[in-house]
Amino acid sequence: MVDFEWYRSFIAIFKHNSVSEAAKTRIMTQPAMSQHLACLESEVGEPLFTRTSRKMVPTERGKQLYSHLAPLIESLEEKTMGLKLHLSPTMNTIKIGAAPELFTETILPLLSGTELNTTTYFGYADQTFELLKEERVDIILTNQQLLMPGIEYVRLMEESFVIVAPMDTVVPEFPLLKDRERWLSEQRWISFGLDLPIIRRYWKEFFKSGPLINPAHVIPCWDLILKAIEEGAGMSMLPTHILKQQIVTQPKYKMVFEDMMVHNEILIGFKSKHKHTLVINEFIKNVCEQNEGEPRSSLFMGLNSD
Incomplete structure (x- = not known):
């Protein structure tokens, strides 16, 4: 079963082309971020990135997955923040x-x-x-x-x-x-x-x-x-x-x-x-x-x- 957090980590790595930079934005350790990616790649059944010495380059499968996931994740985050806004008197x-x-x-x-x-x-x-x-x-x-x-x-x-x-x-x-x-x-x-x-x-x-x-x-x-x-x-x-x-x-x-x-x-x-x-x-x-x-x-x- 896919963990929702794997998707969020994948999108962060895709945006920053780096596991370490993505980990910083999500306030996670680099090993934990790498584990999320490994689990998602195992679930998908093929690599989502090509690892180079300088950056993470998305594969065609990775690009395809991102194009499907990004709008859905952003929409969910927007609705969550809207709910948080209505519940929080400080916003x-x-x-x-x-x-x-x-x-x-x-x-x-x-x-x-x-x-x-x-x-x-x-x-x-x-x-x-x-x-x-x-x-x-x-x-x-x-x-x-x-x-x-x-x-x-x-x-x-x-x-x-x-x-x-x-x-x-x-x-x-x-x-x-x-x-x-x-x-x-x-x-x-x-x-x-x-x-x-x-x-x-x-x-x-x-x-x-x-x-x-x-x-x-x-x-x-x-x-x-x-x-x-x-x-x-x-x-x-x-x-x-x-x-x-x-x-x-x-x-x-x-x-x-x-x-x-x-x-x-x-x-x-x-x-x-x-x-x-x-x-x-x-x-x-x-x-x-x-x-x-x-x-x-x-x-x-x-x-x-x-």
Whole structure:
């Protein structure tokens, strides 16, 4: 008789191409996961994977079995999570990890129209990722797709970065890119981090080289970088949504070379095992619709880590 857990282990191995990674996502030991697979292969009567030194490659029989099983298992998990939702009074609260600026842009406009409670933890990519790993939050908003088995992402929106300088900065007309690069290299810069994260990307995209810049100031907060720019401390690269949030009649900053912007995706991260939790699913759908103007529920419901 087939044990239902054998099927779940088989699907995990299929998705991750690895017994060890599948064991981590199911919080099992590797020998136990291997035993599940061996029992299922014995029941089926033929191998479901070809073992190589680097990964588990599904056989044709394995692919066929997965195509039959995956929809059934996911449907069962969805119904189970729905039942759990109705029985649990604590599932009306969504725990969110996000940078303050992203929260202001994407979540804050939703709060007045939702019946859900929210608990928010502020931090940037590495910090919110750790919160998600430890299951202290249900979802994170991030601009970095840090990979780990059992964590999936759905695209939320695209953000654009532009160079921002103090209002009194005199920007000459430069017909050639190399002249722009030379002039930019001579300016005082404020960076979000010592490794010049977005500045380095800007240089590689437009100038095909790394920036020769030592930042005058390192300030790990977009809002405070903008304040420093307004005080004349230097120029930096800022996401345009930060500038949109500033409602001022006479801004103290200017955008430089607006025809040269770099773009980055904002993602929503979540634990794979919660992908069918109705409350989390609905909240993510609402956030996506609010920020892109189109339903994303079908994308989220169909998301998998294949």
